[in-house]
Amino acid sequence: MTSSSAFPTPSASLGLSPLAPYGWDDAWADEFVPYDAEGLVAGRVIRVDRGQCDVATADGVIRADTAFVTPHDPMRVVCTGDWVAVEPAGNPRYVKAYLPRRTAFVRSTSSERSEGQILAANIDHAVVAVSLAVELDLGRVERFLALAWESGAQPVVVLTKADLVPEAATLAHLVQDVETAAPGVPVLAVSSETGEGLDVLEAVLAGGTAVLLGQSGAGKSTLANVLLGEDVMDVQATRDMDGKGRHTTTTRNLLVLPGGGVLIDTPGLRGVGLWDAESGVGQVFSEIEEFAADCRFQDCAHVAEPGCAVLAAVDSGELPERRLESYRKLLRENQRIVAKTDARVRAEIRRDWKRKGAEGRAAMEAKRGRW
Template identity: 85%
Template structure:
C-alpha cells in the first residue's frame, strides 16, 4: 500500500494502522512530516534506546536517539505515534506526535522525575485480584494516576471464580464502587469467561492500558482479550496470592474485536506525579463536602463548621476515605514541591502556622493547669 493512502482522510479506517488506532486526527498531526519522506507508525515496544514500530510496511526496529533521551518525560514510550525514517541502518525515530493522554508515575529514585508508562490511552484498566484481600488504598492510588492521565479508568476485579457466592461478590463490587466514584467496576473470570463480554465491549473503543500488581491476573486477562496465549502466565503463590513479573516490557497489541491493548509489568510502586486533579476526581465526594465548609482553607481536622468532619460523624463518609485522601494530597504536594519553589514556601509557611497554633494551645492548657 502506498504512503499516500495513509494520509487520505476518507481511508483512515481502511489502512493497515487502523487496528492500532490511526484516525483522521492523527493523519492531520502527521501531515507536516510527509514532505520529509518519513513514515507514520505506532510504538508497540521500547527496549534500551530502541523501539519496535508498526508501520504500513510492517514492524520495524528503530533507534530513539533523536528524541531527547535524557529527559524521562520526553522519551519515546509504548503507545506513541511517531515519524520514523523509511530506511537506514539503523533507522531512526525523528519525533513523536503530540500525545493526547499520558499515564505518568513518579520514579522509584530519589530524583524529582516522572516516568511515562503509556501514551495515547483511552481506557486505564486497573486489574485487582479477588484472590487476596482488597487493598482499597492502592486502588485509589491507581485511579488518581488514571484520572490524571486523561484516560477513563475501569476497575476489573479478576479471578471472580474464586469468590464463593454471588452475595459476597456483590459486596466486594460495592466496596470498590464506593472507593471509585464514577468508575465502572467489572468482576470477571478469565477461567470461565464470566464478565468478559462487557470488558471486550469497553476495550474495543480505543487503546487500553492494563495496570496492576504482580499476581493480579493481567497476563491471563490479556490472553483472554486477545483470544490466544500471547502473554506468559505464571501461577501465583498459594501463601499470599502474589505473582512474579511475567510481563517485563510494555507491549501494545491489536485486539481481534477492535481496539488495542498495552500490557504492563506488575507495578510494586505507584508513586503520584503531579496528580492533584486526579486525586480530586477519586475523592470527589470529599471535595464536594469541602466546598460547604465554613472556612475555604479548612484542613478538615478540628475546624468549626467542617462539612467533611460532620459527614464522618453522621456515618455518611468513611473515615478511611478521609485518611487516604489526606495521605495522597500530602504525597502529591511533596512531589510537586521538589520542582516548585513557590509551593515549597507555602508548605513551609503552613508547617510554621500549625506549629505556632500547637504551641499556643499547649501554653493555654498549661495556663489552665497553673
C-alpha cells in the same frame, strides 16, 4: 519471545488506513502533515527496549533507534503508545520525533530525584486489574485510580478471578466495596476461566487504546491472552501464600485486539508512587470535595476545624473514616512529590508551616496566660 502474531500487520482491504486498527485517525493524520512533507513515515510504538523500539507502520512492524529522541528528561522519552515519525529507510532507521501526547499514564520513580516515569501514552482507558484471590486493598485501588484519572484516560476497575468467589452475594458485596472507593468508575467482575464479564470488558476496550495495570499476580497476562484469543503473554503460577506472582510481563507491549481496540500490557507494579496527581486524587475522592464545599473555612484541613462538613459527614456515617484517611494520605504524598520538583509549591508549604507554627505558639501562650 513474543510470537509475531502478537503484532499483526493490518490489512489495507479494510477500506481504512492500515494504521486504523492501531488507533490512527484524522486528528493524528493532521498532526503528522509536517513530518509527511519531510518524507518521514508514521507509526505507533508497540514496544521499547534499551534505546530501540518496535514500530507498527503501514508497511508492517519495523525496528527503530530512539537516539534522536532520548532527552535527559525521562518524561520526554519515547514510550509504548507514542505515535512517531520514522526515517523511510536506513540501517538502523531512526525515530526523528513523536507527536504530542493526548494522554499519558505517569507514576513517580523510586529514585531520590522523584522523577516521573511514563508507562503508556495516548490511552483512552486505564484498566486497573485487582485480584479476588486475595483480600481487597481499597487504598491501593484508590492510588491506581488517582494516577488513572490524572492521565486523562477513563479508569476501569476489573476484579479478576471472579470464579474464586463462588457465592454471588459475596461477589456482589466485593463489587459494591470497590464501587464505593471508585466513584464514577465502572467496576467489572471477570473470570478468565469461565468467561464471566469478558463480553462487557471487550465492548469497553473496543473503543480505543487501553493500558492494563496492576500488581504482579493480578491476572493481567492471563486476561490479556483471553482478550487476544491466543497465548501471547507468558503466564506463571501465583503463590498460594500471598496471591503474588512473578513479573511475567517484563516490557510494555501494545497489542491489537481481535474485537477492535488496542491493549497495552504492563509489568506488574510493586510500587505506584503518585506524580503530580492532585486533580486525580480529587476525582477519586469526589464526595469528600463535595462535602468540603460546605466547610466553614475555605482552607479547612478537615482535621479538627469547627464547622467542618467533612468531619460531620464522618460522624453521621455518610463518609467512611477509611476514605478520609486515604484521602489525607494521598494528598500528603502528592504534596511531597510536587514539592521536590516545584520551588513555588515548596515555598507555599514553608509558608504554611510557619503559619501553623505561629498559630501553635499563640495558642500555647494563650493557654499559659489562663494558668
